[in-house]
Structure formats: structure tokens, C-alpha cells
Amino acid sequence: MAIKRAFAVLALASSFFVSSVLAEEQEKCGQASYYxxxxACYDDxxxxxxxxxxxxxxxxxxCYSPEQYSCQDGTITDLAEATSPFSLTFSGVRKTFRNLNVKACGRYLAVGANARECHACTAAGGTNCGSYQNSTVLLPDGKMASDVPGHQFWYINPTDGILRYTEALAGNSSVWNATIPGKEFAAQNVKVYENGLFAWTREDATTHWWMACLVTLPGGAVGTGRSWRIYAPTYQNMERGDCELGRLVSKVVDRKAGAYKYP
Incomplete structure (x- = not known):
């Protein structure tokens, strides 16, 4: 059953390619024709x-993916794992899903023309709220780049596979273990490469693609605002029909590009 589901999703991705191929002309790369x-053609x-x-x-x-590997003297090696703060972009099959910035709001991470980016700050205690750029920044250790006391963490919800983040927790990181079920699920299944893939791994196979699934906003029709939340491609999620497949790619940024707090 799992294999059938995997093939179904791969077939869905292939259908996107087929539809785009039918609308374009072939080009030449040396003696070979290609879409x-x-x-991509290199050196003709x-x-x-x-x-x-x-x-x-x-x-x-x-051939290799520069988002996961590097090439040294004809040898392909893994990129280094991330140690720096990073932002995320979503790159999908369709042109409208290329290089979309991932944004944090309401404890969800989402993309889309009207995906919201929420931030908050209080000047109490001498905080310089003007020092933050208020963009969505994550840290490789599972934290958000926020300075609110108690920290905030990104994680994959173990019940539905959605990529989320926590409210500020009352205490240090040890509270995270007791408060958020499935902390190990998030930590063991995501690998972040420096200026490379934000990769999700399933127990039976490794996959580096994600799913951006359409949100129904309260009081509106499906797709109102064109906001898409990010999901891991669990077997259950692969049966959905309202999602776009893509990859998440990290980009090193300054930590102060983040926010004091992500509400």
C-alpha cells in the first residue's frame, strides 16, 4: 500500500511536467533534443x-544537486550541515511556486502571494524593537530566531506532518521536551544543509521534497488569499489532492533578520 501511494505522488509530479512539456518547444544540446x-544544458x-x-x-x-552536494575535482560530496541562522524558500514544479519565501504567522509556516508574516515586540526591559528586520528566520538547533524569553521552536506536528512553530515557552529548552509531543520526530527527521536543502527523511526512505497545501481561510472559499501551508509528505498527506510538491532551500542570513517574537 505504501509503495502504491508513493507511486501515486510521483505520478502526480510527473503530470505537472507533462503538461508543461506539451506547451514548449524542444531545444538542442549538442546532438540531443531536450525540453x-x-x-539544463551545459557546454552544449x-x-x-x-x-x-x-x-x-x-x-x-x-549530475548532482548543488542544494545537497558539492563537486570537488570530479567527486561529489555532501554539503556541510547548517550551523548558521537561515531563511527558507519553496521551489515547486510550477513557475508560480518558484523561490517563494516561507513566512511564519499563527504558529504555521506558509508560502503564497498572501501568506502572512507576523511579528511582535515590546520595548519593556530596554528591548530595541527597531533592531529587528522581522523576517522569518530559523536556527539549525530547532529554535526560531526570536529573542522573547522562553524561546520558540519549529517542528513537524507528529499527527498531521505540518511544519509549525511554538509559542514562547515558559522556561528553557528543557520545557520543550515536556510540552511538545514528537520533539524527537522533528529532530530526527529534518536535516538542514548550509545554503542547501531543508530535507525531510522518512523511516523507510529519504525524500527531500515537501508539500504546500492550500488553506481555506475562515469565511472564505478554498484558496482565498492563496496561502499554502507546508507539510511533510507522510503517507497520509500524499493522498491529498490540494497540494503542490516542492523543495525547501535554506539561505544563510543574519540572526537579527528575525523577530523579537513570532505570534
């Missing part, structure tokens, strides 16, 4: 596939 939406001789709008590159006779 620009599916491949080497074709490498494009995955979720992100082109792979040639190295040592093969």
Missing part, C-alpha cells in the same frame, strides 16, 4: 535533469 523545463554537450525547478549540475560524469 528546457526538464533539463551535457544534459542534467531539473528537479522541482532546481537544475542539477554535471560532475565526474554524473
Amino acid at each position: 528546457p523545463s526538464e533539463y 554537450k551535457t544534459l542534467c535533469p531539473i528537479q522541482f525547478s532546481l537544475p542539477t549540475k554535471p560532475c565526474g560524469g554524473g
Whole structure:
């Protein structure tokens, strides 16, 4: 059953490629013909596939994803794991889902033309609220880049796979273990590469794509505001029909690009 579901999602992704291919002309790379939406041509001789709008590159006779690997003298090696604060972008198959900034609001992480980015600050205690850029910034250790006492944490909700963050917790990080069920689920299943993939891993396989699923806002029709929340592709989520597939890519930023608090 799991295999069937996996194939169903891959078929869904393939259908997006097929529809785009039918609307474009082939180009030449040396003697080979290719669709620009599916491949990138290097030196007029080497074709490498494009995955979720992100082109792979040639190295040592093969192709690699620069969001996960580096190429040194023809040898492909893993990128370093992230140690710096980072922002996230979502890159999907469709053009409208390329390089969308991930935003935090209401304890959800979302993308879309009207996805909200919420922040709050109080000057009590001498806090300089003007020193924050109030964009969505995450830390590799599971925290949000917020300075509110008690910290805030990003995590994958173990019940539905949605990417969320906590309210400020009353205490230090040890409170996180007791307050948020599935902390281990989040910590063990996400790997962040420095200026690379924000990757999710399932127990039976490794997958680096995510799902942006349409939000129904209160009092509005499905898709009102065009906001899409981020989900891990669990087996249950893969059966949904209101989602776009894509990858999350991290970009190193200054910690002060974050906020005092994400409400």
C-alpha cells in the first residue's frame, strides 16, 4: 500500500511536467533534443535533469544537486550541515511556486502571494524593537530566531506532518521536551544543509521534497488569499489532492533578520 501511494505522488509530479512539456518547444544540446523545463544544458554537450525547478549540475560524469552536494575535482560530496541562522524558500514544479519565501504567522509556516508574516515586540526591559528586520528566520538547533524569553521552536506536528512553530515557552529548552509531543520526530527527521536543502527523511526512505497545501481561510472559499501551508509528505498527506510538491532551500542570513517574537 505504501509503495502504491508513493507511486501515486510521483505520478502526480510527473503530470505537472507533462503538461508543461506539451506547451514548449524542444531545444538542442549538442546532438540531443531536450525540453528546457526538464533539463539544463551545459557546454552544449551535457544534459542534467531539473528537479522541482532546481537544475542539477554535471560532475565526474554524473549530475548532482548543488542544494545537497558539492563537486570537488570530479567527486561529489555532501554539503556541510547548517550551523548558521537561515531563511527558507519553496521551489515547486510550477513557475508560480518558484523561490517563494516561507513566512511564519499563527504558529504555521506558509508560502503564497498572501501568506502572512507576523511579528511582535515590546520595548519593556530596554528591548530595541527597531533592531529587528522581522523576517522569518530559523536556527539549525530547532529554535526560531526570536529573542522573547522562553524561546520558540519549529517542528513537524507528529499527527498531521505540518511544519509549525511554538509559542514562547515558559522556561528553557528543557520545557520543550515536556510540552511538545514528537520533539524527537522533528529532530530526527529534518536535516538542514548550509545554503542547501531543508530535507525531510522518512523511516523507510529519504525524500527531500515537501508539500504546500492550500488553506481555506475562515469565511472564505478554498484558496482565498492563496496561502499554502507546508507539510511533510507522510503517507497520509500524499493522498491529498490540494497540494503542490516542492523543495525547501535554506539561505544563510543574519540572526537579527528575525523577530523579537513570532505570534
